[in-house]
Amino acid sequence: MDLQLNGRRALVTGSSAGLGEAIATTLAAEGAAVVVHGRDEGRAAAVASAIRAAGGRADIAIGDLATDAGADAVAAAALSGGPIDILVNNAGGYDHLSWADATPEVWARTYEVNVIAGVRMIQRLVPEMRRRGWGRVIQIGGGLGIQPMSAHPQYNATLAARHNLAVSLARELVGSGVTSNVVSPGAIMVDAVRALLADIGPGRGWGESPEEIEAAAAAEWVPNDVGRFGRPEEIAGAVAYLAGPHAAYVSGAMLRVDGGTIRSVH
Structure with missing residues (x-):
């Protein structure tokens, strides 16, 4: 199937390694011009070089999305090559902590990195998508946002927040030509x-x-x-589907790619 991503530009946050790298590589293979983001310029440049070596188009954007200045720098770099049509909010992180060890300071930092960082990019990029009448916003969530475990509670809660904000954004974007959805991986x-x-x-x-x-x-x-x-490319395939016109009728949805980990009909 042709996912019809030729001519589209995508920013994938946190794509200098791991799942984000797989998403950026897959979108590029499907014809999108991608912006590889990270905090380490060398790692981001290596991913972009590999994409270009495979025949794809890739630029880089460097910055810490947990700060306004970093988000400004990333948005400016991403937009320097043209409008962004697809925003994949993948960047984030967590510590393996118990309830006893996850202090309020850890909770606040995790929320800043995993939730507010994505909001910063939405606020910097989505208004132009809306003005142009087309866009895709995809949050990378996770099953722990729906079916949390006792460990790393601060991380579980931020995944739930990502899911929630994606639906709220979808309601905000009604009739705009811009969609907002979630891909929810299992253990990858x-x-x-x-x-x-x-x-x-x-x-x-x-x-x-x-x-x-x-x-x-x-x-x-x-x-x-x-x-x-799961394998990173299996998540990337779901993102690529939501990024294109075939998913125009998908709004405020959570696409679980978790092997059936979540035991729910929802």
Whole structure:
């Protein structure tokens, strides 16, 4: 299927590695010109170079979205090559903390990085999408925003906020030609997760090989119907669909790509 992304420009925040890199690479392969964002210029430039080497179009934008100045710099760099049609708010992070260790200061910092950073980019880029009558805003959420665990509560709550703001934005954009939706991944095998599993797997009796550890973790830690962790490109494919005209009738939706981790009909 042709996703009809040729001629579109996309900014993917937090795309110098991991899931964001996969999203940027997939959008470029589908014909979009992408802006790779990160805080480390070398890493962002390496991703952009790889995209260009594969025949795609890519620029970079560097800045810390947890600050107004950083968001201004990223927006200016992204717009310097032309209007942004697609905004993917992927950037974020979390610490593995318990309720006892997640202090109010950690909660505030996590909210700043995972929620307000995305709001900054929405406010800087969506008004022009609206004026031009076409645009796509996609939040990368997560199942923990719907079905939270006791660990890292500050992160779970920010995912719920991402889901909520996406629906509110969709209501705000009614009739504008701009849509707002969420892609909600389950556990995804990015490098950081692979390293974590290798570290904790043997001690939990999950085996020694990466394959054994993944299967055991998928059964015990993040049980799902497929019996494995997702891959970044599987999330990227969902984003690419929502980014194009085939998804024009999708508004305020949450597209779960989690192997059936969330046990809900909603």
